[in-house]
Amino acid sequence: MIDHSKSFKGYFKMPFALNKIAKEHKNLAKNNANLEDFSDHEKALKCKNHLSYKLGNALIKAHKTWYKCGYLKFYFDIKKNQKRI
Numbered sequence: 001m002i003d004h005s006k007s008f009k010g011y012f013k014m015p016f017a018l019n020k021i022a023k024e025h026k027n028l029a030k031n032n033a034n035l036e037d038f039s040d041h042e043k044a045l046k047c048k049n050h051l052s053y054k055l056g057n058a059l060i061k062a063h064k065t066w067y068k069c070g071y072l073k074f075y076f077d078i079k080k081n082q083k084r085i
Contacts, residue, residue, distance in 0.1 A: 054081050 035041055047053055055078065062074035 051081055 035044070038044075058074055058077040058081070062070035062077075064070065065073075
């Protein structure tokens with residue numbers, strides 16, 4: 001992207017470069033292996049049940065939906081997760 005922004009001609013090439021990057025990203029996403037195939041899959045599932053993981057996941061979700069009262073929902077998620085402990 002930076003290479004294309006240095007010249008006037010590069011500005012016209014930028015949409016094509018973005019399209020190429022998007023296609024490469026989609027292809028990489030398709031070629032990912034299943035998580036069940038890894039040897040530490042059991043350990044990863046245990047980590048997902050930890051309070052810190054759940055709160056971090058809820059915080060990321062709240063930040064992505066801040067315009068839909070995401071942080072208010074985050075407050076209630078904290079209370080819900082605290083009760084489970």
